[in-house]
Amino acid sequence: MTSVEVVERRRPPSSLVRNDARIMGAVVAVLADAGWAGVTVASVARAAGLSPRPVQDRFPDRWAMAVGAWQQQVGPALEGALLELLESAGLEDDRLPRDRPAGPVLQLRAALESALDAAGLRHLIVGQLPEDLDDPLLEMNLALESALDAAGRADLMSLRAAGPSADWLANALGAFLRPGAELRAAAELLVVSAFNDDLAETVGSEVAHRVAAWCHPTGEHPEAAVSRAYLISIALGLLLSRTRQGAADLDLRDEARHLLDAFKNQSKPAVLPATRAEHLDDFLGFDTGDASLDALLRGTMEEVGRVGYEGATTAAIGRASGRSEGLVFARYPSKVELFVDATRRQHARNWRANEVFHQGIAAVHGPGIAEAVVIREFQRPDLRGYRAISLEQVRMALHDERLREVQWGELELLVAQALAEDPNWAAAGTPAHLHFSVAIGLGVTVLPILAPEAWLLPYDVVTVPLDEG
Template identity: 30%
Template sequence: MKTAEEKRASAAYIVKHGRIRPSHAVRNDAALEAAMVTVIAESGWDDLSLNKVSKAAGLTNGAVHARFADKGALGAHIWERQLRAPLIETLDTVITAGLAADASSPAIAAQTLAQFAAAMDAFIRPTVKVRAALDLAMGSRFDPQQRAAIFDPMAAWLRDRCQPPSVTPDPARAAQATAIGIWALGLVVFSNRPWVDAMDPAPAIARIHDALAHPAAAQPLPETKADYLRAAPFDTGDPRVDMILLSALESIGTVGYQRTHVALTTQAAGVSESFAFTRYPTKLDLFIAVTEAGYEQAYEDIVAFRESVAAGQGAGAAEAVTWREYLSPDVSGRRTVGIEGDRLSWYNTRMRDIAFAADTAVLDGLLAALPEATRPEMTGHLHLDFASGHGLPIIGELLPDSWQLPFDVVTTPHTASDPLPA
């Protein structure tokens, strides 16, 4: 049975050409769309080309170029035809289920938890289309036409879903909806971690459900700033290397990884190309150096910042302030670097090895003192905590005003039930 979009496309073809679209052309369209999804899911949107799609579809380059003027047209087409609905519908389902969390009776709590857990599982183990859709949406930000066709409508939908414009503003409910989005999208990013199949996420999801069912009253939060998000993170001992890394950080944070050029980066750093290329022969080498310099340190910085705020305000406020800082407008560049690193680690084995090694080291360190029998459950709790950290940058770009929401309505009850030792 044809979808509504397919019916509209068929009707438009008949109006334009006065006949039904030939069956072989319809089959080729389907093959191309399937190939687009596969290429994006396996190699990423940045690495997609019309020639790669034609090869994956088993068609000639001419067949693809006849349908799409350029990569941007292809992206807009596959977003509307195959990817937008799976991502938006899955997000809508999990937000609806999360906002319906209810613990007014054991039976109702069990029912709403089951619905929420099923919705969250779609992000713990996302479909190929959901993964491809998220990569395309975040990768489309750097081209004005692609952004207008993909990212901006996605952001507008999510804004209206979390903060409905037709009702009286409810910041607490908006914070809950946005928090659900943070966890959900972060879970997609972390869905390829090596421990996913061995963990037990059910208790962690139940903990989030309970926090949503028992929101705290919003409180004034301290204005404490996370200085580490705004400071230059490099101290290699060689000022020239530091300048190259800082220039790369700024470029990737502004135009993304694909559009960053080593030559322009070194020029902006005031360093000779020969000096830079001797140390970083490729753009990937440069991004890996940027990542290695800050990935593990980021874990330490987050813990230190949360502990400093928690000492005077409590764990719930500390978590809310940490979220606010990651969502702040003035750290958009740092968020973008994190998003680009996450995107690349899905498709590049060298970047993946760095991320997996750092994540696994932190996980193993936290689990080391715990009884063996509790590790699947505790891994689930840590996995959800990690996911929130990787969902925050995505939400920060999609919902740039979300930093103003009172996230302590969620983080206060959530941290109060933290099963992990301090």
């Protein structure tokens, strides 16, 4: 029985249904706070206030818990945040389905809304209540949390009422830069879905079909699809780069204005250079001068790309390297030290190779065209393995200080060198502008998980006006 079948089998009533809701809430909390590595039957049981037995009876492994969490909480939360994002920029498409199935506790919902209406607060929670939960107590709790959250951000409703604007867009992007538990959990599950077919199938069927429709390259209005794809990529990149120093304090309004201007003033699609990013074809090419070490580093990344960091054992790394497990511990005190070193060496090579590739195209065709080509290359279907490894490195850096230093240290060094060569280097700009550049670089590698055909979009219709603006 697959993880999807385990989750989708008929649920028993009463206390077991309530346990399901508690377990799913606990899975989300553990994912948000400890990451995928923290999700075990024992940790989820503790967070849910249950013994391990009912958790394991209902969800026999962590992948089944991940599938359930995505279906019940994480996927709907991500979809809702993305829809808010598109609406804030005037990019929603009324022709695409937006309805969600009603939940089984409509009477409770009506009573709650009536009480809030009588208190003059109902307007604050319109559109905020979840509609597909099975536990009335959990639904009431989440509804009250939504009401309190909305009351603390009462201006959001006025932003919505006023229509698309830089302020509303900045607010919607801020939900990804300063995410709640469900979006933090979404970041974890999006990345690790590369390592489990059941979770990948669930992500694809629950959210990706809608994102793929928003960003489809052969639709009636491909220019709008480009804007959606670019904006969603920025949001997903903000979600993954949220631990970069100073990121949480950024004011996003100026960047939101630039985006809206570019979306309104798109250029005509150009025939993009067919230049191939050949350095991505051999992104695991280590050259330390030590053949055994090169093989070990490459084998580490290949195994991580196959099963994820947590699934990669030192024995499997040894086999993937064509060496023994003993070589791992002869060279490194632990698996994490090996992974940190492999990541450091790979970043030092790839950050610079990416910049050289971009500069070479920009020198001939301009920065806007160069960025469009880079996006196309990073989203190529044949680079799924590259994206899986890169995103796993980013995900791990959310939770490990050493990897975070590697992840962002190389970037900061590259920025410093570029500014030393050209003090007016446009990519640096303001701190928010630089961070948006970082976010789009990460986000375009996430988008193919949700919209595999987005690599065919004419991104230059947005990147050129952004560069010229």
